[in-house]
Amino acid sequence: xxxxxxxxxxxxxxxxxxxxxxxxxxxxxxxxxxxxxxxxxxxxxxxxxxxxxxxxxxxxxxxxxxxxxxxxxxxxxxxxxxxxxxxxxxxxxxxxxxxxxxxxxxxxxxxxxxxxxxxxxxxxxxxxxxxxxxxxxxxxxxxxxxxxxxxxxxxxxxxxxxxxxxxxxxxxxxxxxxxxxxxxxxxxxxxxxxxxxxxxxxxxxxxxxxxxxxxxxxxxxxxxxxxxxxxxxxxxxxxxxxxxxxxxxxxxxxxxxxxxxxxxxxxxxxxxxxxxxxxxxxxxxxxxxxxxx
Numbered sequence: 596x597x598x599x600x601x602x603x604x605x606x607x608x609x610x611x612x613x614x615x616x617x618x619x620x621x622x623x624x625x626x627x628x629x630x631x632x633x634x635x636x637x638x639x640x641x642x643x644x645x646x647x648x649x650x651x652x653x654x655x656x657x658x659x660x661x662x663x664x665x666x667x668x669x670x671x672x673x674x675x676x677x678x679x680x681x682x683x684x685x686x687x688x689x690x691x692x693x694x695x696x697x698x699x700x701x702x703x704x705x706x707x708x709x710x711x712x713x714x715x716x717x718x719x720x721x722x723x724x725x726x727x728x729x730x731x732x733x734x735x736x737x738x739x740x741x742x743x744x745x746x747x748x749x750x751x752x753x754x755x756x757x758x759x760x761x762x763x764x765x766x767x768x769x770x771x772x773x774x775x776x777x778x779x780x781x782x783x784x785x786x787x788x789x790x791x792x793x794x795x796x797x798x799x800x801x802x803x804x805x806x807x808x809x810x811x812x813x814x815x816x817x818x819x820x821x822x823x824x825x826x827x828x829x830x831x832x833x834x835x836x837x838x839x840x841x842x843x844x845x846x847x848x849x850x851x852x853x854x855x856x857x858x859x860x861x862x863x864x865x866x867x868x869x870x871x872x873x874x875x876x877x878x879x880x881x882x883x884x885x886x887x888x
Contacts (some may be wrong), residue, residue, distance in 0.1 A: 596876045600770055607633035608777055617810040617852075619788030619803075622781050623668040627752070633774045634767050636754035638732065640669035643789065644700070644741075644749045648797055660700035662749065665797075666789065672732070693724055699739050703749055706775060706879060707868030708740035708768040729755065738763040740771045742782070742865065745793045750782055769874040776878045779859025784852060787840070792858070796839040805832040809848060 607629035614625035623641050631639040644662040695714040702709065711720070720726045720736065729737065735758030741751045754771060756763065775782075783792075788806060790798040798806060801822070808818045819829035842848050851858075864879035874880060 596769075596773075597766070600766065601876075603635070604633045604770065604773060604777070607774065611778065611781060614781075616784070618807060619785055619810075620668070620807075623785050624670075626778060626781055626785070627668055627670065630752050630771065630774055631754050634738075634754050634763075634770050635756070635760075637757050637760075638670050638734065639752060639754040640667055641785075642667045642751040642753070643785070643791070644703075644751060645791065645797075646747045648747050648791065659696045660703070662700045662703060695723070695725060695737070695739060699741055699751060702868065703741060704743050704866065705868045706740075706742050706772055706865040706871065708738055708771045708871065709868075710738050710763050710765075710768060711736060713870075714739060730758075733757050735760065736762045738767060738771065740768075740775060742775045744782065744786060744791075744859075744862065747793070748786060748791045750785070765870070768870060769876065772871050772874060773876050776863075776865075780856035783855035783859050787851065787855060790839050792840075794841045798836065798839055802832060802836050802839070805829070806836050809833065809836065809845060810852060 610632070611622075611625055611629045615621050627639040627641045630641075631637060642664055643666045644659075644664050646658075646662050694716070695709075698709055698714050699707075714737070715723050715725075720729055720734075725737075729735070732755065734755035736756045737753055739751060739753045741749050743749050752771065752775070754763075786792055787795070788798070788803055790796055790802075804822060805818060808821060813821065815829045815833055816826055818824070818833070819826045822829065822832075824832070837843060837848070840848065840851070842851065864882040867877070867879055871877060872880065
């Protein structure tokens with residue numbers, strides 16, 4: 596790996612380690628920002644996709660190859676473009692018709708990073724339904740990576756570069772994959788905050804809000820005040836969160852939060868997309884090479 600790329604990766608991971616670890620939304624937003632930093636992009640987004648984990652009545656998007664996007668973390672949109680972007684989002688093709696969405700979902704089950712030719716073929720981004728939206732965001736090229744965290748959950752990271760910047764190439768592909776593999780604790784904490792580990796049940800938005808207050812060490816009385824609930828309702832929220840996360844106490848909740856990195860380590864090595872086999876600096880590739888025959 597070129598020293599400059601290694602330095603960018605180290606700087607990004609160092610900044611991520613300084614993010615408030617008991618605020619899952621801030622972790623996810625920082626993860627997106629540092630993914631762009633590590634790969635030489637100018638903006639990035641984090642997307643959670645699940646399969647058969649959320650009740651149909653709670654879905655806001657149509658499934659893509661059986662996978663449903665349930666939450667997206669991305670930088671704020673420039674105010675002058677917000678109305679235009681909302682209108683574009685309203686009129687745009689369904690996600691399950693977008694070539695890039697189909698490509699990333701179709702390749703699920705492996706650690707992969709897809710560049711423009713694999714996402715949209717030989718076309719330019721401006722020739723796709725996504726192109727106008729990317730142009731408003733000041734983006735000229737995009738790569739998207741995905742990591743399977745169990746059979747029913749994937750985390751997607753998309754990274755953009757502005758028009759005129761060099762397009763993403765093979766070494767950028769490997770760099771985003773390296774970043775994925777070194778973000779284990781943060782990825783798992785994002786999943787825990789949604790109730791998406793294999794033994795858990797998904798949390799509602801209000802339950803996620805309550806979960807974050809539990810991580811912040813607030814008492815049930817304080818949670819009731821912050822959330823505008825009665826003490827009885829706050830207790831019911833806390834009880835449901837414990838039940839959905841497979842826990843019995845706040846001590847267990849904090850313990851699982853603290854060992855999130857070990858949960859990730861136990862998942863290694865990840866199956867690799869063919870384009871990443873042999874890439875330098877990938878832990879999954881190195882672990883497979885060192886495994887006894």
